Amino acid sequence: KAMIKKVERVLFELLEFSQSPITTQQLRQHYENKFGNAKDLPSEQRLVSVLQENFGQRIHLLGHGDSLRIAPQATKESKQDEQSQRDTEARVEHLLNAEGGKVDLALLENKYKQAFGISLGVPLLQILR
Structure with a gap:
């Protein structure tokens, strides 16, 4: 043992x-x-x-x-992080699609803040990869 x-x-x-x-x-x-x-x-x-x-x-x-x-093993915390990461990605994708897929990053950050009342908090490029 x-x-x-x-x-x-x-x-x-x-x-x-x-x-x-x-x-x-x-x-x-x-x-x-x-x-x-x-x-x-x-x-x-x-x-x-x-x-x-x-x-x-x-x-x-x-x-x-x-x-x-x-x-x-994913802890409860990291599962929540993954979920919020996926939510954020979905929201960003939604905003991108609304803009026809072309948008400048500062504008996207602003739109995100307006749409969801919180700032992104994650580097955008990380999400857009």
């Missing part, structure tokens, strides 16, 4: 510093760097089971086999 504690440490360190989902290969590599070797880590399939059994509430497993990725 010491291995599970070590996996937990490595897993959440990696997830914290990675901006995107990680692979089991990255997990193995980080484990090896931290603890000298990865001999006590189980085979790929068993490792996935261990992750699922022990950290299922805290992670998402995306895909499977060689394309398996591990992502942190």
